[in-house]
Amino acid sequence: MNDLYTQAITVFLGFFAIMNPIANTAAFAGLAGDKPKAEQIKIAAKALIITFIVILSFALLGKAIFHLFGITISALRITGGILVFLVGYHMLNGHGSKLHSAENNDEADIAVSPLAVPLLAGPGTIATAINYSSSGGLTGILLTMSVFAVLCIITFLCFIFSSRILSVIGKSGLSIVTRLMGLILAVIGMQMLIVGITEVITTIN
Template sequence: MAAPLYAGAMTLDLIINATVTLLVTIDPVGLAPLFLAVTGGMDRAQRRETGTRAIVIGFAVMVLFAVLGTPILALFGVTLAAFRVAGGLLLFWIAFEMIFEKRQERHENTANRAISALVLLSGDFAGPLERAALIGIVAAILALTWVIFILAERVDRLLGETGRSVLTRLLGVILSALAVQFVADGVRTLAAA
Protein backbone atom coordinates (compact mmCIF):
# COMPACT_ATOMS: atom_id res chain seq x y z
CA MET A 1 0.00 0.00 0.00
CA ALA A 2 1.83 3.04 -1.24
CA ALA A 3 -0.63 5.69 -0.11
CA PRO A 4 -2.44 5.87 3.22
CA LEU A 5 -5.85 4.28 3.09
CA TYR A 6 -7.53 7.27 4.67
CA ALA A 7 -6.88 9.64 1.78
CA GLY A 8 -10.56 10.51 1.55
CA ALA A 9 -12.48 8.53 -1.03
CA MET A 10 -13.78 5.08 -0.29
CA THR A 11 -11.77 2.61 -2.37
CA LEU A 12 -11.81 -1.13 -2.88
CA ASP A 13 -8.54 -1.30 -0.91
CA LEU A 14 -10.20 0.46 2.02
CA ILE A 15 -13.17 -1.92 1.96
CA ILE A 16 -10.90 -4.97 1.75
CA ASN A 17 -8.70 -3.62 4.55
CA ALA A 18 -11.73 -3.03 6.81
CA THR A 19 -13.22 -6.43 6.01
CA VAL A 20 -9.99 -8.31 6.66
CA THR A 21 -9.22 -6.32 9.82
CA LEU A 22 -12.64 -6.99 11.34
CA LEU A 23 -12.81 -10.59 10.11
CA VAL A 24 -9.43 -11.41 11.61
CA THR A 25 -10.14 -9.47 14.81
CA ILE A 26 -13.54 -11.05 15.42
CA ASP A 27 -12.35 -14.48 14.16
CA PRO A 28 -15.74 -16.19 13.73
CA VAL A 29 -14.24 -19.65 13.14
CA GLY A 30 -12.00 -19.35 16.19
CA LEU A 31 -15.01 -18.40 18.32
CA ALA A 32 -16.81 -21.69 17.53
CA PRO A 33 -15.11 -23.72 20.29
CA LEU A 34 -15.62 -20.91 22.82
CA PHE A 35 -19.30 -20.65 21.84
CA LEU A 36 -19.67 -24.42 22.33
CA ALA A 37 -18.03 -24.19 25.75
CA VAL A 38 -20.21 -21.28 26.88
CA THR A 39 -23.41 -22.91 25.63
CA GLY A 40 -22.55 -26.39 26.93
CA GLY A 41 -25.64 -28.19 28.18
CA MET A 42 -28.00 -26.19 25.96
CA ASP A 43 -30.10 -27.83 23.30
CA ARG A 44 -29.97 -26.68 19.68
CA ALA A 45 -32.86 -24.18 20.06
CA GLN A 46 -31.33 -22.58 23.17
CA ARG A 47 -27.95 -22.39 21.44
CA ARG A 48 -29.55 -20.68 18.42
CA GLU A 49 -31.34 -18.18 20.67
CA THR A 50 -28.15 -17.42 22.61
CA GLY A 51 -26.15 -16.99 19.40
CA THR A 52 -28.80 -14.71 17.91
CA ARG A 53 -28.95 -12.56 21.04
CA ALA A 54 -25.14 -12.27 21.14
CA ILE A 55 -24.99 -11.20 17.49
CA VAL A 56 -27.77 -8.61 17.84
CA ILE A 57 -26.16 -7.06 20.92
CA GLY A 58 -22.74 -7.16 19.28
CA PHE A 59 -24.10 -5.47 16.17
CA ALA A 60 -25.72 -2.67 18.20
CA VAL A 61 -22.51 -1.98 20.15
CA MET A 62 -20.34 -2.10 17.02
CA VAL A 63 -22.64 0.27 15.09
CA LEU A 64 -22.49 2.69 18.02
CA PHE A 65 -18.69 2.74 17.87
CA ALA A 66 -18.61 2.84 14.06
CA VAL A 67 -20.74 5.99 14.16
CA LEU A 68 -19.31 7.64 17.28
CA GLY A 69 -15.69 6.39 17.20
CA THR A 70 -14.13 9.57 15.82
CA PRO A 71 -16.24 11.97 17.97
CA ILE A 72 -15.29 9.95 21.08
CA LEU A 73 -11.60 10.38 20.22
CA ALA A 74 -12.13 14.11 19.62
CA LEU A 75 -13.88 14.43 23.00
CA PHE A 76 -10.70 13.20 24.70
CA GLY A 77 -8.41 15.25 22.45
CA VAL A 78 -6.90 12.17 20.78
CA THR A 79 -6.02 12.53 17.11
CA LEU A 80 -6.84 9.75 14.70
CA ALA A 81 -3.14 9.48 13.84
CA ALA A 82 -2.23 8.86 17.50
CA PHE A 83 -5.02 6.32 17.81
CA ARG A 84 -3.76 4.59 14.63
CA VAL A 85 -0.34 4.13 16.22
CA ALA A 86 -1.79 2.92 19.55
CA GLY A 87 -4.46 0.78 17.88
CA GLY A 88 -1.92 -0.67 15.46
CA LEU A 89 0.31 -1.66 18.36
CA LEU A 90 -2.67 -3.24 20.12
CA LEU A 91 -3.63 -5.17 16.99
CA PHE A 92 -0.01 -6.29 16.63
CA TRP A 93 -0.12 -7.68 20.17
CA ILE A 94 -3.33 -9.55 19.29
CA ALA A 95 -1.61 -10.94 16.18
CA PHE A 96 1.30 -12.04 18.35
CA GLU A 97 -1.11 -13.90 20.65
CA MET A 98 -2.76 -15.54 17.64
CA ILE A 99 0.55 -16.69 16.17
CA PHE A 100 1.80 -18.08 19.48
CA GLU A 101 -1.52 -19.72 20.45
CA LYS A 102 -2.72 -17.77 23.45
CA ARG A 103 -6.23 -18.56 22.23
CA GLN A 104 -8.33 -18.62 25.37
CA GLU A 105 -7.26 -15.20 26.66
CA ARG A 106 -7.53 -13.77 23.15
CA HIS A 107 -11.10 -14.95 22.55
CA GLU A 108 -12.29 -13.78 25.94
CA ASN A 109 -11.43 -10.19 24.89
CA THR A 110 -12.77 -10.30 21.31
CA ALA A 111 -15.33 -7.54 21.94
CA ASN A 112 -12.72 -5.07 23.23
CA ARG A 113 -10.43 -5.71 20.27
CA ALA A 114 -13.24 -5.49 17.72
CA ILE A 115 -14.33 -2.14 19.16
CA SER A 116 -10.74 -0.82 19.03
CA ALA A 117 -10.43 -1.94 15.40
CA LEU A 118 -13.79 -0.36 14.60
CA VAL A 119 -12.80 3.00 16.12
CA LEU A 120 -9.60 2.85 14.05
CA LEU A 121 -11.57 2.12 10.89
CA SER A 122 -14.27 4.73 11.57
CA GLY A 123 -11.78 7.47 10.72
CA ASP A 124 -11.38 6.01 7.23
CA PHE A 125 -15.15 5.79 6.74
CA ALA A 126 -16.02 9.39 7.58
CA GLY A 127 -18.96 10.24 5.28
CA PRO A 128 -22.50 8.86 5.50
CA LEU A 129 -22.01 6.51 2.52
CA GLU A 130 -18.70 5.29 3.93
CA ARG A 131 -20.22 4.73 7.39
CA ALA A 132 -23.06 2.77 5.79
CA ALA A 133 -20.45 0.63 4.02
CA LEU A 134 -18.61 0.04 7.32
CA ILE A 135 -21.86 -0.93 9.03
CA GLY A 136 -22.58 -3.27 6.10
CA ILE A 137 -19.16 -4.90 6.58
CA VAL A 138 -19.89 -5.34 10.30
CA ALA A 139 -23.31 -6.83 9.49
CA ALA A 140 -21.82 -9.28 6.98
CA ILE A 141 -19.11 -10.47 9.38
CA LEU A 142 -21.57 -10.83 12.25
CA ALA A 143 -23.96 -12.74 9.96
CA LEU A 144 -21.09 -15.10 9.15
CA THR A 145 -20.36 -15.39 12.87
CA TRP A 146 -24.01 -16.26 13.54
CA VAL A 147 -23.93 -18.99 10.89
CA ILE A 148 -20.75 -20.38 12.45
CA PHE A 149 -22.37 -20.30 15.90
CA ILE A 150 -25.32 -22.27 14.53
CA LEU A 151 -22.94 -24.76 12.87
CA ALA A 152 -20.37 -24.62 15.70
CA GLU A 153 -20.34 -28.36 16.40
CA ARG A 154 -19.76 -29.19 12.73
CA VAL A 155 -17.14 -26.45 12.25
CA ASP A 156 -15.25 -27.59 15.32
CA ARG A 157 -15.35 -31.23 14.20
CA LEU A 158 -14.34 -30.33 10.62
CA LEU A 159 -11.34 -28.21 11.57
CA GLY A 160 -10.14 -30.18 14.53
CA GLU A 161 -7.36 -28.88 16.77
CA THR A 162 -4.76 -28.81 14.00
CA GLY A 163 -7.01 -26.93 11.56
CA ARG A 164 -7.93 -24.34 14.18
CA SER A 165 -4.27 -23.87 15.08
CA VAL A 166 -3.16 -23.41 11.46
CA LEU A 167 -6.04 -21.03 10.66
CA THR A 168 -5.44 -18.96 13.80
CA ARG A 169 -1.74 -18.58 13.04
CA LEU A 170 -2.39 -17.66 9.41
CA LEU A 171 -4.91 -15.01 10.45
CA GLY A 172 -2.39 -13.75 13.03
CA VAL A 173 0.22 -13.17 10.34
CA ILE A 174 -2.32 -11.25 8.22
CA LEU A 175 -3.38 -9.17 11.22
CA SER A 176 0.24 -8.35 12.07
CA ALA A 177 0.76 -6.94 8.56
CA LEU A 178 -2.40 -4.82 8.88
CA ALA A 179 -1.27 -3.62 12.31
CA VAL A 180 2.10 -2.51 10.94
CA GLN A 181 0.28 -0.61 8.17
CA PHE A 182 -1.91 1.20 10.76
CA VAL A 183 1.19 2.21 12.73
CA ALA A 184 3.04 3.33 9.59
CA ASP A 185 0.09 5.44 8.43
CA GLY A 186 -0.29 6.98 11.89
CA VAL A 187 3.42 7.79 12.20
CA ARG A 188 3.44 9.29 8.68
CA THR A 189 0.50 11.55 9.56
CA LEU A 190 2.02 12.56 12.92
CA ALA A 191 5.36 13.35 11.25
CA ALA A 192 3.64 15.52 8.61
CA ALA A 193 1.74 17.53 11.25
Template sequence: MVADFLTFLTTIDPIGTLTIFVGLTAAASPEQRARIAWRAIGYSAAILVSFILVGQLLLVSIGVPLASFQLAGGIIFFLFGLQMVFGSGAVSADGTREEGRDVAVFPLAVPSIASPGSILAAVVLTDNREYTIAEQTLTTLLLLGVLAITLTALLQASRIYAVLGEAGSSLLVRVMGIVLAAVAVEMILEALREILPTLSGA
Protein backbone atom coordinates in the same frame (compact mmCIF):
# COMPACT_ATOMS: atom_id res chain seq x y z
CA MET B 1 -22.29 1.94 -1.69
CA VAL B 2 -20.75 -1.27 -3.01
CA ALA B 3 -17.38 0.10 -1.93
CA ASP B 4 -18.76 0.78 1.56
CA PHE B 5 -20.09 -2.77 1.79
CA LEU B 6 -16.74 -4.22 0.72
CA THR B 7 -14.94 -1.99 3.20
CA PHE B 8 -17.04 -3.32 6.08
CA LEU B 9 -16.73 -6.87 4.78
CA THR B 10 -12.95 -6.56 4.72
CA THR B 11 -12.49 -4.85 8.07
CA ILE B 12 -14.96 -7.04 9.98
CA ASP B 13 -13.69 -10.17 8.17
CA PRO B 14 -16.36 -12.83 8.85
CA ILE B 15 -14.00 -15.70 7.94
CA GLY B 16 -11.25 -14.42 10.20
CA THR B 17 -13.76 -14.00 13.00
CA LEU B 18 -14.98 -17.55 12.42
CA THR B 19 -11.39 -18.75 12.84
CA ILE B 20 -11.18 -17.11 16.26
CA PHE B 21 -14.67 -18.33 17.19
CA VAL B 22 -13.75 -21.93 16.35
CA GLY B 23 -10.74 -21.74 18.63
CA LEU B 24 -12.67 -20.11 21.45
CA THR B 25 -15.61 -22.49 21.54
CA ALA B 26 -13.98 -25.88 21.03
CA ALA B 27 -15.33 -27.15 24.37
CA ALA B 28 -18.76 -25.51 24.12
CA SER B 29 -22.03 -27.16 23.13
CA PRO B 30 -23.89 -26.05 19.97
CA GLU B 31 -26.36 -24.13 22.14
CA GLN B 32 -23.55 -22.34 23.95
CA ARG B 33 -21.86 -21.47 20.66
CA ALA B 34 -25.10 -19.99 19.33
CA ARG B 35 -25.54 -17.85 22.47
CA ILE B 36 -21.95 -16.65 22.29
CA ALA B 37 -22.35 -15.81 18.59
CA TRP B 38 -25.54 -13.81 19.14
CA ARG B 39 -24.04 -11.90 22.08
CA ALA B 40 -20.84 -11.13 20.19
CA ILE B 41 -22.76 -9.73 17.22
CA GLY B 42 -25.07 -7.76 19.53
CA TYR B 43 -22.16 -6.19 21.40
CA SER B 44 -20.35 -5.44 18.13
CA ALA B 45 -23.42 -3.80 16.62
CA ALA B 46 -23.84 -1.61 19.70
CA ILE B 47 -20.19 -0.56 19.60
CA LEU B 48 -20.05 0.18 15.88
CA VAL B 49 -23.37 2.03 15.75
CA SER B 50 -22.25 4.07 18.77
CA PHE B 51 -19.13 5.08 16.87
CA ILE B 52 -21.29 6.07 13.90
CA LEU B 53 -23.25 8.37 16.20
CA VAL B 54 -20.45 9.90 18.30
CA GLY B 55 -17.22 8.43 16.94
CA GLN B 56 -15.97 11.54 15.16
CA LEU B 57 -16.20 13.60 18.31
CA LEU B 58 -14.56 10.86 20.39
CA LEU B 59 -11.57 10.26 18.09
CA VAL B 60 -10.90 13.97 17.73
CA SER B 61 -11.12 14.55 21.47
CA ILE B 62 -8.72 11.74 22.47
CA GLY B 63 -6.37 12.25 19.53
CA VAL B 64 -5.55 8.54 19.09
CA PRO B 65 -4.67 7.47 15.50
CA LEU B 66 -5.76 4.21 13.89
CA ALA B 67 -2.21 2.85 14.03
CA SER B 68 -2.31 2.94 17.81
CA PHE B 69 -5.58 0.99 17.87
CA GLN B 70 -4.10 -1.49 15.40
CA LEU B 71 -0.93 -1.94 17.46
CA ALA B 72 -2.92 -2.60 20.62
CA GLY B 73 -5.21 -5.03 18.79
CA GLY B 74 -2.23 -6.88 17.32
CA ILE B 75 -0.63 -7.35 20.73
CA ILE B 76 -3.90 -8.63 22.18
CA PHE B 77 -4.40 -11.04 19.27
CA PHE B 78 -0.83 -12.34 19.61
CA LEU B 79 -1.25 -13.09 23.30
CA PHE B 80 -4.57 -14.78 22.64
CA GLY B 81 -3.05 -16.83 19.81
CA LEU B 82 -0.46 -18.13 22.27
CA GLN B 83 -3.25 -19.11 24.66
CA MET B 84 -4.93 -21.08 21.88
CA VAL B 85 -1.68 -22.87 20.97
CA PHE B 86 -0.94 -23.89 24.55
CA GLY B 87 -4.56 -24.77 25.34
CA SER B 88 -5.24 -22.39 28.21
CA GLY B 89 -8.64 -21.02 29.20
CA ALA B 90 -11.31 -23.35 27.79
CA VAL B 91 -14.84 -22.05 27.39
CA SER B 92 -17.10 -23.06 30.26
CA ALA B 93 -20.82 -23.80 30.29
CA ASP B 94 -21.78 -20.15 30.72
CA GLY B 95 -19.74 -18.97 27.74
CA THR B 96 -16.78 -17.63 29.70
CA ARG B 97 -13.18 -18.70 29.81
CA GLU B 98 -11.64 -20.29 32.89
CA GLU B 99 -10.31 -16.92 34.02
CA GLY B 100 -13.85 -15.51 34.00
CA ARG B 101 -13.93 -13.47 30.78
CA ASP B 102 -16.99 -13.40 28.59
CA VAL B 103 -15.54 -14.42 25.22
CA ALA B 104 -18.47 -12.79 23.43
CA VAL B 105 -17.08 -9.46 24.63
CA PHE B 106 -13.35 -10.23 24.40
CA PRO B 107 -11.88 -11.12 22.01
CA LEU B 108 -14.89 -11.67 19.71
CA ALA B 109 -16.74 -8.35 19.85
CA VAL B 110 -13.54 -6.43 20.62
CA PRO B 111 -11.06 -6.43 18.95
CA SER B 112 -12.14 -9.01 16.35
CA ILE B 113 -15.48 -7.82 14.94
CA ALA B 114 -15.43 -4.24 16.22
CA SER B 115 -11.79 -3.97 15.16
CA PRO B 116 -9.79 -0.75 14.84
CA GLY B 117 -10.36 -0.94 11.08
CA SER B 118 -14.12 -1.45 11.27
CA ILE B 119 -14.46 1.28 13.90
CA LEU B 120 -12.55 3.74 11.73
CA ALA B 121 -14.56 2.68 8.66
CA ALA B 122 -17.80 3.31 10.56
CA VAL B 123 -16.63 6.79 11.49
CA VAL B 124 -15.16 7.79 8.11
CA LEU B 125 -18.01 6.43 5.98
CA THR B 126 -20.58 8.41 7.99
CA ASP B 127 -18.68 11.69 8.17
CA ASN B 128 -21.27 14.40 8.82
CA ARG B 129 -19.34 16.82 6.61
CA GLU B 130 -19.47 14.57 3.54
CA TYR B 131 -22.62 12.44 3.78
CA THR B 132 -26.31 13.21 4.16
CA ILE B 133 -28.47 11.61 6.83
CA ALA B 134 -29.97 9.31 4.19
CA GLU B 135 -26.52 8.19 3.04
CA GLN B 136 -25.40 7.61 6.62
CA THR B 137 -28.53 5.57 7.28
CA LEU B 138 -27.86 3.40 4.23
CA THR B 139 -24.25 2.91 5.33
CA THR B 140 -25.46 1.83 8.76
CA LEU B 141 -27.77 -0.72 7.13
CA LEU B 142 -24.85 -2.03 5.08
CA LEU B 143 -22.86 -2.43 8.29
CA LEU B 144 -25.70 -4.37 9.89
CA GLY B 145 -25.87 -6.54 6.78
CA VAL B 146 -22.19 -7.49 7.13
CA LEU B 147 -22.78 -8.28 10.81
CA ALA B 148 -25.65 -10.56 9.74
CA ILE B 149 -23.28 -12.35 7.36
CA THR B 150 -20.78 -12.73 10.19
CA LEU B 151 -23.45 -14.15 12.50
CA THR B 152 -24.44 -16.68 9.83
CA ALA B 153 -20.81 -17.79 9.56
CA LEU B 154 -20.46 -18.17 13.34
CA LEU B 155 -23.63 -20.23 13.58
CA GLN B 156 -22.11 -22.76 11.16
CA ALA B 157 -19.29 -23.57 13.59
CA SER B 158 -21.13 -26.60 14.98
CA ARG B 159 -21.03 -28.24 11.54
CA ILE B 160 -17.27 -27.83 11.52
CA TYR B 161 -16.99 -29.61 14.87
CA ALA B 162 -19.33 -32.38 13.72
CA VAL B 163 -16.96 -33.13 10.84
CA LEU B 164 -13.70 -32.81 12.78
CA GLY B 165 -14.59 -34.56 16.03
CA GLU B 166 -12.90 -33.86 19.40
CA ALA B 167 -9.34 -34.69 18.34
CA GLY B 168 -9.63 -32.79 15.08
CA SER B 169 -11.12 -29.78 16.85
CA SER B 170 -8.27 -29.75 19.37
CA LEU B 171 -5.74 -29.82 16.55
CA LEU B 172 -7.61 -27.10 14.65
CA VAL B 173 -7.62 -24.85 17.72
CA ARG B 174 -3.83 -25.00 17.95
CA VAL B 175 -3.32 -24.50 14.23
CA MET B 176 -5.67 -21.52 14.28
CA GLY B 177 -3.76 -20.17 17.28
CA ILE B 178 -0.56 -20.20 15.23
CA VAL B 179 -2.36 -18.52 12.33
CA LEU B 180 -3.85 -15.89 14.65
CA ALA B 181 -0.43 -15.18 16.17
CA ALA B 182 1.04 -14.76 12.68
CA VAL B 183 -1.76 -12.39 11.67
CA ALA B 184 -1.20 -10.46 14.89
CA VAL B 185 2.50 -10.06 14.12
CA GLU B 186 1.61 -8.61 10.71
CA MET B 187 -0.86 -6.22 12.37
CA ILE B 188 1.85 -5.08 14.78
CA LEU B 189 4.43 -4.61 12.01
CA GLU B 190 1.95 -2.69 9.84
CA ALA B 191 1.11 -0.39 12.74
CA LEU B 192 4.79 0.15 13.53
CA ARG B 193 5.53 0.98 9.89
CA GLU B 194 2.99 3.77 10.11
CA ILE B 195 4.12 4.94 13.54
CA LEU B 196 7.83 4.64 12.73
CA PRO B 197 8.26 5.29 8.99
CA THR B 198 11.91 4.19 9.11
CA LEU B 199 10.79 0.56 9.44
CA SER B 200 9.32 0.68 5.92
CA GLY B 201 12.42 2.28 4.44
CA ALA B 202 10.93 5.76 4.32
Protein backbone atom coordinates in the same frame (compact mmCIF):
# COMPACT_ATOMS: atom_id res chain seq x y z
CA MET C 1 -16.15 1.39 -8.00
CA ASN C 2 -13.07 -0.85 -7.94
CA ASP C 3 -11.68 1.22 -5.08
CA LEU C 4 -14.91 0.65 -3.15
CA TYR C 5 -14.69 -3.11 -3.68
CA THR C 6 -11.04 -3.10 -2.65
CA GLN C 7 -11.84 -1.14 0.50
CA ALA C 8 -14.75 -3.47 1.31
CA ILE C 9 -12.51 -6.52 0.97
CA THR C 10 -9.83 -4.86 3.13
CA VAL C 11 -12.36 -4.01 5.85
CA PHE C 12 -13.82 -7.52 5.71
CA LEU C 13 -10.42 -9.20 6.05
CA GLY C 14 -9.49 -6.88 8.89
CA PHE C 15 -12.67 -7.63 10.84
CA PHE C 16 -12.54 -11.34 9.97
CA ALA C 17 -9.02 -11.61 11.34
CA ILE C 18 -9.70 -9.66 14.54
CA MET C 19 -12.99 -11.46 15.30
CA ASN C 20 -11.70 -14.84 14.07
CA PRO C 21 -15.13 -16.55 13.78
CA ILE C 22 -13.59 -20.03 13.56
CA ALA C 23 -11.65 -19.73 16.82
CA ASN C 24 -14.61 -18.05 18.54
CA THR C 25 -16.80 -20.90 17.31
CA ALA C 26 -14.69 -23.18 19.49
CA ALA C 27 -15.22 -20.80 22.41
CA PHE C 28 -18.97 -20.76 21.75
CA ALA C 29 -19.06 -24.56 21.64
CA GLY C 30 -17.25 -24.69 24.96
CA LEU C 31 -19.61 -22.20 26.58
CA ALA C 32 -22.95 -23.25 25.08
CA GLY C 33 -22.33 -26.60 23.42
CA ASP C 34 -24.16 -28.55 26.11
CA LYS C 35 -27.33 -26.43 25.83
CA PRO C 36 -30.40 -27.26 23.68
CA LYS C 37 -30.27 -26.13 20.05
CA ALA C 38 -33.01 -23.53 20.54
CA GLU C 39 -31.12 -21.96 23.43
CA GLN C 40 -27.87 -21.98 21.45
CA ILE C 41 -29.60 -20.04 18.67
CA LYS C 42 -30.95 -17.55 21.20
CA ILE C 43 -27.54 -17.06 22.83
CA ALA C 44 -25.77 -16.68 19.47
CA ALA C 45 -28.34 -14.16 18.18
CA LYS C 46 -28.20 -12.07 21.36
CA ALA C 47 -24.39 -12.08 21.40
CA LEU C 48 -24.13 -10.94 17.77
CA ILE C 49 -26.81 -8.26 18.14
CA ILE C 50 -25.03 -6.82 21.19
CA THR C 51 -21.71 -6.99 19.34
CA PHE C 52 -23.15 -5.10 16.35
CA ILE C 53 -24.66 -2.41 18.59
CA VAL C 54 -21.37 -1.92 20.45
CA ILE C 55 -19.32 -1.60 17.25
CA LEU C 56 -21.97 0.63 15.62
CA SER C 57 -21.88 2.95 18.64
CA PHE C 58 -18.12 3.36 18.44
CA ALA C 59 -18.21 3.76 14.66
CA LEU C 60 -20.79 6.57 14.92
CA LEU C 61 -19.51 8.27 18.08
CA GLY C 62 -15.81 7.72 17.51
CA LYS C 63 -15.10 11.26 16.28
CA ALA C 64 -17.28 12.81 19.00
CA ILE C 65 -15.38 10.86 21.64
CA PHE C 66 -12.09 12.03 20.12
CA HIS C 67 -13.22 15.65 20.19
CA LEU C 68 -14.45 15.35 23.78
CA PHE C 69 -11.18 13.96 25.09
CA GLY C 70 -8.90 15.77 22.66
CA ILE C 71 -7.79 12.54 20.98
CA THR C 72 -6.42 12.56 17.42
CA ILE C 73 -6.96 9.95 14.70
CA SER C 74 -3.19 9.43 14.66
CA ALA C 75 -3.20 8.53 18.35
CA LEU C 76 -6.02 6.04 17.72
CA ARG C 77 -4.16 4.43 14.83
CA ILE C 78 -0.97 4.10 16.86
CA THR C 79 -2.73 2.70 19.94
CA GLY C 80 -5.11 0.56 17.89
CA GLY C 81 -2.21 -0.69 15.80
CA ILE C 82 -0.35 -1.80 18.92
CA LEU C 83 -3.46 -3.55 20.30
CA VAL C 84 -4.21 -5.31 17.02
CA PHE C 85 -0.56 -6.29 16.60
CA LEU C 86 -0.44 -7.80 20.11
CA VAL C 87 -3.59 -9.84 19.47
CA GLY C 88 -2.12 -11.06 16.18
CA TYR C 89 1.26 -11.81 17.77
CA HIS C 90 -0.28 -14.00 20.46
CA MET C 91 -2.46 -15.81 17.89
CA LEU C 92 0.54 -16.30 15.60
CA ASN C 93 2.35 -18.05 18.43
CA GLY C 94 -0.62 -20.31 19.06
CA HIS C 95 -1.79 -18.56 22.24
CA GLY C 96 -5.02 -16.76 22.97
CA SER C 97 -4.63 -13.07 23.67
CA LYS C 98 -5.60 -11.71 27.07
CA LEU C 99 -7.53 -9.04 25.17
CA HIS C 100 -9.86 -11.82 24.04
CA SER C 101 -9.78 -13.82 27.23
CA ALA C 102 -12.86 -15.67 28.43
CA GLU C 103 -11.53 -16.44 31.89
CA ASN C 104 -14.04 -14.30 33.76
CA ASN C 105 -17.10 -16.44 33.19
CA ASP C 106 -19.01 -15.61 36.35
CA GLU C 107 -21.84 -13.87 34.49
CA ALA C 108 -25.06 -15.83 34.13
CA ASP C 109 -25.72 -14.45 30.64
CA ILE C 110 -22.84 -15.75 28.53
CA ALA C 111 -24.26 -13.98 25.46
CA VAL C 112 -23.24 -10.65 27.00
CA SER C 113 -20.01 -11.76 28.63
CA PRO C 114 -17.73 -13.29 27.55
CA LEU C 115 -19.21 -13.83 24.07
CA ALA C 116 -20.22 -10.30 23.01
CA VAL C 117 -17.63 -8.54 25.19
CA PRO C 118 -14.70 -9.16 25.02
CA LEU C 119 -14.57 -12.15 22.64
CA LEU C 120 -16.34 -10.49 19.69
CA ALA C 121 -16.38 -6.77 20.51
CA GLY C 122 -12.98 -6.56 22.14
CA PRO C 123 -10.53 -3.63 22.15
CA GLY C 124 -9.02 -4.72 18.85
CA THR C 125 -12.41 -4.92 17.09
CA ILE C 126 -13.42 -1.52 18.46
CA ALA C 127 -10.13 0.09 17.41
CA THR C 128 -10.42 -1.47 13.94
CA ALA C 129 -14.01 -0.22 13.54
CA ILE C 130 -13.14 3.34 14.57
CA ASN C 131 -10.07 3.36 12.34
CA TYR C 132 -11.98 2.23 9.23
CA SER C 133 -15.10 4.34 9.83
CA SER C 134 -13.29 7.56 10.76
CA SER C 135 -11.18 7.70 7.62
CA GLY C 136 -14.00 7.83 5.05
CA GLY C 137 -16.77 10.05 6.42
CA LEU C 138 -20.35 8.82 6.03
CA THR C 139 -19.36 6.45 3.23
CA GLY C 140 -16.68 4.95 5.46
CA ILE C 141 -19.17 4.39 8.28
CA LEU C 142 -21.77 2.81 5.98
CA LEU C 143 -19.20 0.57 4.33
CA THR C 144 -17.64 -0.46 7.63
CA MET C 145 -20.95 -1.32 9.29
CA SER C 146 -22.34 -3.09 6.20
CA VAL C 147 -19.27 -5.30 6.04
CA PHE C 148 -19.39 -5.86 9.80
CA ALA C 149 -23.08 -6.85 9.56
CA VAL C 150 -22.19 -9.48 6.95
CA LEU C 151 -19.44 -10.80 9.24
CA CYS C 152 -21.89 -10.95 12.16
CA ILE C 153 -24.22 -13.11 10.05
CA ILE C 154 -21.32 -15.39 9.09
CA THR C 155 -20.29 -15.67 12.75
CA PHE C 156 -23.88 -16.44 13.74
CA LEU C 157 -23.99 -19.30 11.25
CA CYS C 158 -20.64 -20.58 12.51
CA PHE C 159 -21.99 -20.59 16.06
CA ILE C 160 -25.17 -22.41 15.09
CA PHE C 161 -23.24 -25.13 13.25
CA SER C 162 -20.31 -25.10 15.68
CA SER C 163 -20.34 -28.85 16.39
CA ARG C 164 -20.21 -29.72 12.67
CA ILE C 165 -17.51 -27.16 11.88
CA LEU C 166 -15.24 -28.26 14.70
CA SER C 167 -15.67 -31.92 13.81
CA VAL C 168 -14.59 -31.15 10.22
CA ILE C 169 -11.55 -28.94 10.82
CA GLY C 170 -10.36 -30.62 14.02
CA LYS C 171 -7.79 -29.24 16.48
CA SER C 172 -5.00 -29.06 13.89
CA GLY C 173 -7.19 -27.12 11.47
CA LEU C 174 -8.24 -24.72 14.23
CA SER C 175 -4.59 -24.13 15.13
CA ILE C 176 -3.68 -23.39 11.48
CA VAL C 177 -6.60 -20.97 11.04
CA THR C 178 -5.72 -19.18 14.29
CA ARG C 179 -2.09 -18.72 13.23
CA LEU C 180 -3.05 -17.46 9.76
CA MET C 181 -5.48 -14.95 11.28
CA GLY C 182 -2.73 -13.94 13.69
CA LEU C 183 -0.36 -13.20 10.82
CA ILE C 184 -2.97 -11.07 9.04
CA LEU C 185 -3.72 -9.21 12.27
CA ALA C 186 -0.06 -8.54 13.00
CA VAL C 187 0.38 -7.04 9.52
CA ILE C 188 -2.80 -4.92 9.83
CA GLY C 189 -1.69 -3.69 13.26
CA MET C 190 1.76 -2.75 11.95
CA GLN C 191 0.20 -0.92 8.99
CA MET C 192 -2.05 1.08 11.34
CA LEU C 193 1.00 1.90 13.46
CA ILE C 194 3.06 3.02 10.47
CA VAL C 195 0.25 5.25 9.14
CA GLY C 196 -0.28 6.81 12.59
CA ILE C 197 3.42 7.53 13.14
CA THR C 198 3.78 8.93 9.61
CA GLU C 199 0.84 11.31 10.22
CA VAL C 200 2.41 12.53 13.47
CA ILE C 201 5.80 13.14 11.81
CA THR C 202 4.13 14.97 8.90
CA THR C 203 2.18 17.19 11.35
CA ILE C 204 5.35 18.07 13.28
CA ASN C 205 7.23 18.93 10.10
